[in-house]
Amino acid sequence: MTTYALDLQAGSLLAVWASGVGHHATTVCQLGPVVPELAAQMCEASTRLSTTLWDTYQRPAPHDADDTDERELLERERGDGFAGVLAAITAPNLPDEHGLLMVSYDPMLEYAHTVGRALHAIADPEITAAVTADVRAEIDAVARAGLGDLSGRAVQAVALDRLDPSPLQVAAADRLLHEQPLGCDELYTTIDPAAACVAATHWLVAAAQVTAEAADVEPAAVFSVADDIEAVSVEVPSYMVDVVVDRSATPREVVIGLLAEADAVRHGRVPDPTGLLQRVDAAREQIRRIDVGHREQALSALLERLTPLDPQRPAHDLLEHLLNGVRACLLVYREEAIDASAAPPDRDDDEGDDDEFDRMIAAATAAFTAAVRDRAARDRDRLIR
Structure with a gap:
């Protein structure tokens, strides 16, 4: 995932991601006189948004879904979610006149709304445009990684554990x-x-x-x-x-x-709960050949993982x-x-x-x-x- 950080000395917003060996970084924008608390909130929400975006790469639509139509539906829903992220950043849910706030059940969209609300409070069109462009680049990286292209920003996929290898x-x-x-x-x-x-x-x-x-x-x-x-x-x-x-x-x-x-x-x-019971039985059988005084320690070592x-x-x-x-x-x-x-x-x-x-x-x-x-x-x- 991409981690967003504040460069306090330069007064800028940074995006940092793993590259297999070391990390890469880019400057998203200059923040100017932005209230530090708002900038920190935006960083936190942007980092969590990136985490949920990359979670779709690590856990893609399962191949063991009931049928092809179900897999296609899951993939289409995720594609629609990506489009909704950008919309949520530029037009986030805001509290109404009674202070009530509509919250999305989808964590990815809700973090996008949170980023959008922070940008709304900052009220700087240039910062909003820069952050939106950076999130668009992150979405593109996730999509390319899913297709097996780990060039550019998508290289951060090498630091993740995908359950469906390309x-x-x-x-x-x-x-x-x-x-x-x-x-x-x-x-x-x-x-x-x-x-x-x-x-x-x-x-x-x-x-x-x-x-x-x-x-x-x-x-x-x-x-x-x-x-x-x-x-x-x-x-x-x-x-x-x-x-x-x-x-x-x-x-x-x-x-x-x-x-x-x-x-x-x-x-x-x-x-595998059933397999765990079999493993316990096998471990107990194995330690019978060990001195009685060391059996408890040996059993713990065999079952600790x-x-x-x-x-x-x-x-x-x-x-x-x-x-x-x-x-x-x-x-x-x-x-x-x-x-x-x-x-x-x-x-x-x-x-x-x-x-x-x-x-x-x-x-x-x-x-x-x-x-x-x-x-x-x-x-x-x-x-x-």
């Missing part, structure tokens, strides 16, 4: 991962994080399958093997690979499911787990490649041995990258389903 953004993330299967900064700064997670899941599964063949283990077991070499993420990558490989789920399905669970937890709900993801930033957290999982696959693959060498160099002998070891690492990394690209291309249909 196919265009998934394709863009897939192209980045084809160039750099181990991940890159652009996945965090130019791509909607949920869409990046869908593509990264596809590439993680490809990496796990390639590594499993080299190490002669099950794909989901690769991460436990890697954890014996170096501390890596195990639970989340293992789960993602297991669901896609053994249960035939698509990357999109498993990502949306995990993010929806984390979103429910963030809003104070238990995503309702989701394996950070509910405050689930998509970004998931993406980090997925990319860590790909690197874990590389660890195992390289270890297998070195072990298969007839005479692995002794790195403690001399500089020549160090150079030879580095060449072996580079060769194994190149072979891993090529094999993962081939596997991801061969199974590409699961990404586009």
